[in-house]
Amino acid sequence: MDVLFQKTCHPAGCFSAAANWTAGRRGAKRAPMPGFLRRHATLLILSAVALIAATLVWAAQGPAAVNAALDKAWPLLLMVLPAMLAGLLLAGSLKQLIPPGALAQWMGAESGWRGLLVAALAGMATPGGPMATFPIVLVLARAGADRGAVVCYIVSWALNGLQRILVWEVPLLGADFALLRLLCGLPLGVLAGMIARRVPIAWTPPESPLAAPRR
Amino acid sequence: MTGGQVLLGVAALGVFLLAIGRGGVPAGRRALRDTGESIARVLPVMLVAIPMAAFLSQLIPPQLAAAWLGPESGMTGVLVASAVGGFIPGGPFVSFPLVLTFIKAGAGAPQMVALITAWAILGIHRVLTWELPVLGPRFVAIRLISGAALPVLAGAAAQVLLPWFPHALPVVGR
Incomplete structure (x- = not known):
């Protein structure tokens, strides 16, 4: 994590630093052990849960049920794979076309609902998992985006992120369901941002807990 | 394809x-x-x-999903899904295959919309791993208060929009 904010920098520069950090593996070699664990936590936890669940299925329903489950998993994997590859290529190419640094100035406290709209669009366009998004969010907040915009950005990314919809939701659940869900989710980011601006809890962006230089 | x-x-x-x-x-x-x-x-x-x-x-016994989250469960099912969704751990690689198995077992579309929305907005796993350490507890409180009611809203909206999406449950129809 410490490589992320090595230098206190221009917002736009910070953006590319955050983007590079997620895309590139340059920091991985220097990352301390907890960083390694966190990076692979998903895989480790999933493997553990899969093993436990398989054991339970074996114990409760016998080895035939384990095979039955695997028989169901295989075609699903083959179905998802081509869509996933296409979705990732789409995300990787979009990233070259849209410079994320251009957005911070539009999302200040005085930006009104227009700032929320920009935040919602930016959130939807942000590809990748939480390890990419939350560092970007912190950069946004410290670059002047207000809490409404930040909340709107997070909710829009989590709920309506285009990459997730294209890579996971459409292949697995079908285009009709994905469209229905997207329609229901579209207004919620802006709504959450409007509510967040009225929640009476004081908050200022943390002075970069990630920035403390270790060297 | x-x-x-x-x-x-x-x-x-x-x-x-x-x-x-x-x-x-x-x-x-x-x-x-x-x-x-x-x-x-x-x-x-x-x-x-x-x-x-x-x-x-x-x-998971399929009847359970069908009984609690089926198309006939209505707004009760939406409420149940909104409450349960936040506790589904992990990323889209966990939630969407799970939702698919729920749908195959007979869950309804509005209930699944609420479930996905709750998982996306309130997912406890992501909050604890990323949001809390990066943005702090006060921010987490603000965001969770802002988002608490949204899954129910999304489920209700899906209930209203469902007649226009007759093919929203792909697996059952196939």
Whole structure:
């Protein structure tokens, strides 16, 4: 994590630093052990849960049920794979076309609902998992985006992120369901941002807990 | 291959060519490198997650999902889904295969919309791992208060919109 904010920098520069950090593996070699664990936590936890669940299925329903489950998993994997590859290529190419640094100035406290709209669009366009998004969010907040915009950005990314919809939701659940869900989710980011601006809890962006230089 | 997948493939190639047209060969190379890195990150997770979801769904009695989250469960089902969704751990590689197994077991579309919305907005796993350490407890409080009612809203909206989406439950119809 410490490589992320090595230098206190221009917002736009910070953006590319955050983007590079997620895309590139340059920091991985220097990352301390907890960083390694966190990076692979998903895989480790999933493997553990899969093993436990398989054991339970074996114990409760016998080895035939384990095979039955695997028989169901295989075609699903083959179905998802081509869509996933296409979705990732789409995300990787979009990233070259849209410079994320251009957005911070539009999302200040005085930006009104227009700032929320920009935040919602930016959130939807942000590809990748939480390890990419939350560092970007912190950069946004410290670059002047207000809490409404930040909340709107997070909710829009989590709920309506285009990459997730294209890579996971459409292949697995079908285009009709994905469209229905997207329609229901579209207004919620802006709504959450409007509510967040009225929640009476004081908050200022943390002075970069990630920035403390270790060297 | 479904129509949606073909469309996605065409869109991906189109944007890829656009990136090359705009930024030249280096941009294309960067796009491919980003894509390769994403694949290296996502593929192993998916190879584990999909069998995991299959095992989990083998353990969940389908009647349970149908009874609590079926199309007839109405707003009660939406409320249940909104409450349960926040506790589904992990990323889309867990939630969407799980939702698929729920749908196969007879869950309703509005209930699944509420479930996905609750997982996305309130997912406790993501809050604890990322939001809390990066943005702090006060921010988490603000955001959770702002988002608490949204899954129910989304489920209600889906209930209203459902007549326009007769094919929203793909697996059952096939």
